[in-house]
Amino acid sequence: QVQLKETGPGLVQPTQTLSITCTVSGFSLTSYYMQWVRQTPGKGLEWMGFIRSGGSTEYNSEFKSRLSISRDTSKNQVFLKMNSLKTEDTGVYYCARGNLDYWGQGVMVTVSS
Amino acid sequence: DVVMTQTPVSLSVSLGGQVSISCRSSQSLVHNNGNTYLSWYLQKPGQSPQLLIYKVSNRFSGISDRFSGSGSGTDFTLKISRVEPDDLGVYYCGQGTQYPYTFGAGTKLELK
Numbered sequence: 001q002v003q004l005k006e007t008g009p010g011l012v013q014p015t016q017t018l019s020i021t022c023t024v025s026g027f028s029l030t031s032y033y034m035q036w037v038r039q040t041p042g043k044g045l046e047w048m049g050f051i052r053s054g055g056s057t058e059y060n061s062e063f064k065s066r067l068s069i070s071r072d073t074s075k076n077q078v079f080l081k082m083n084s085l086k087t088e089d090t091g092v093y094y095c096a097r098g099n100l101d102y103w104g105q106g107v108m109v110t111v112s113s
Numbered sequence: 114d115v116v117m118t119q120t121p122v123s124l125s126v127s128l129g130g131q132v133s134i135s136c137r138s139s140q141s142l143v144h145n146n147g148n149t150y151l152s153w154y155l156q157k158p159g160q161s162p163q164l165l166i167y168k169v170s171n172r173f174s175g176i177s178d179r180f181s182g183s184g185s186g187t188d189f190t191l192k193i194s195r196v197e198p199d200d201l202g203v204y205y206c207g208q209g210t211q212y213p214y215t216f217g218a219g220t221k222l223e224l225k
Binding site: 044045046047060061099100101102103104106 | 150152160164167219
């Protein structure tokens with residue numbers, strides 16, 4: 001069955017870089033878009049961007065200058081990297097398949113010194 | 114950006130009752146390809162959002178026919194009939210027509 005699981009640090013210091021891995025099973029990354037959505041206390045659900053089945057990316061301009069999405073199809077993994085973190089980036093980060101039909105459990109990230 | 118406005122913010126319902134949630138977008142959600150990419154999600158307490166309805170009125174796999182979506186252009190509605198305890202949580206609408214994709218602020222469904 002389709003499964004997605006995010007792993008990442010629970011705590012990141014301000015100005016540092018956030019790295020989250022989404023490991024998937026039950027489908028191929030070469031057949032589906034993979035999206036990243038976060039949920040913060042301040043802004044609720046926010047779409048961050050996606051990587052297409054062919055490997056190209058699209059980003060929310062809100063994050064574009066500091067966000068990168070990539071993947072390793074051989075490992076069934078998708079990666080999110082976001083630099084210059086601020087306290088407002090605290091929230092739960094989700095990866096989701098395609099048209100957001102399946103979501104991971106999410107990873108809570110706290111940005112604090 | 115397309116602003117998604119959901120009403121009401123919260124809703125109290127009796128088990129077995131029926132409710133409607135409204136979602137309005139600041140711009141038409143009709144894509145150049147003719148599709149309207151408006152979806153509905155339910156986030157149960159402590160869980161990630163789950164897809165209920167896509168492209169306005171299509172139920173996702175395994176979703177009960179008690180859930181129905183309707184609307185067009187900028188005005189959309191989710192109806193839930195014969196409400197069950199497992200339906201409680203926060204409902205979100207979201208659009209995938211125009212970048213950046215955006216979501217409503219949510220409607221919390223609670224028991225009366």
